[in-house]
Amino acid sequence: MSFNKVILVGNVGKDPDIRRFENNIKAAFSLATSETYTPRGGEKVTQTEWHNIVAWRRLAELAENYIRKGSQILVEGKLRYRSYDDRDGNKRYIVEVEADVIQLLGRRPDSQNQQGQGYQNNSQGYQNGGQQGYNPPPSNSSTSTEENSGEDLSTPDAADDLPF
Numbered sequence: 001m002s003f004n005k006v007i008l009v010g011n012v013g014k015d016p017d018i019r020r021f022e023n024n025i026k027a028a029f030s031l032a033t034s035e036t037y038t039p040r041g042g043e044k045v046t047q048t049e050w051h052n053i054v055a056w057r058r059l060a061e062l063a064e065n066y067i068r069k070g071s072q073i074l075v076e077g078k079l080r081y082r083s084y085d086d087r088d089g090n091k092r093y094i095v096e097v098e099a100d101v102i103q104l105l106g107r108r109p110d111s112q113n114q115q116g117q118g119y120q121n122n123s124q125g126y127q128n129g130g131q132q133g134y135n136p137p138p139s140n141s142s143t144s145t146e147e148n149s150g151e152d153l154s155t156p157d158a159a160d161d162l163p164f
Contacts, residue, residue, distance in 0.1 A: 004078040004079055005076070005077075005078060006075075006076070006077055006078060006079055006097050007074070007075070007076050008031055008033055008051055008074070008075045008097065009033070009072070009073070009074045009075075009105065010031045010032050010033040010034070010051070010072070010073070011031070011032050011070055011071065011072050011073075012029055012030070012031055012032075012067055012068065012069055012070060012071045012072075012073060013029070013030035013031065013032050013050060013069065014029055014030055014069050015029070015067075015068055015069050016028065016029040016055075016060075016063040016064060016067055017029065018060065018063070018064045024056060024057065025056070025057060025060040025061060025064075026054065026055070026056055026060055027054070027055045027056075027059070027060035027063035027064060027067075028052065028053065028054050028055075028096075029053050029063065029067065030050050030051065030052060030053065031050070031051045031053050031073070031075060031097075032048050032049070032050055032051075033048070033049050033051065034046050034047065034048045034049075035047050035049075051097055052094065052095065052096045052097065053075055053077075053096070053097050053099055054080070054096045054097070054098050054099065055098075055099040055102060056098075056099075059099050059102050062102060063102070066104060067102075067104070071104065071106075072104075072105040072106040073102055073103060073104055073105055074101075074102070074103040074105055075097060075099050075101070075102055075103075076099070076100050076101035076102075077097045077098050077099040077100045077101070078097070078098050078100065079095060079096075079097060079098075080095070080096045080097070080098045081093065081094075081095055081096075082094055082096070
């Protein structure tokens with residue numbers, strides 16, 4: 001058995017780059033994750049890692065409409081490795097996280113409350129542009145504490161699926 005799963009929580013480094021194709025849409029952006037530690041006898045050190053995130057279909061639409069530089073998000077996805085030849089003919093390698101789930105956390109820099117909204121692009125939510133599982137955030141900025149609990153409520157009637 002093999003498994004390819006990545007879960008990242010961080011801040012968006014730049015507004016998403018949106019590309020439209022004949023039957024598809026792609027969003028690409030960077031995500032920063034930081035780790036702070038104190039070496040023996042030293043001052044605190046913060047190490048920041050930058051990740052390339054790629055989202056397709058409805059997740060790309062989410063990125064286009066709601067994700068901006070500085071947004072705090074959770075991304076679940078899988079690692080993808082690819083290579084290409086640059087303009088000088090040199091082989092370049094890139095590692096990307098192909099998003100299956102994106103969840104908006106905290107507040108956007110423009111103070112609109114989008115906390116706890118989850119979007120999926122996998123078998124439990126979106127699959128090849130299907131309609132199941134996409135619940136856009138409410139248009140007003142007042143949301144109940146139930147919506148802000150951080151739970152992924154991306155499937156319709158998620159509470160009805162509870163086993164108890």
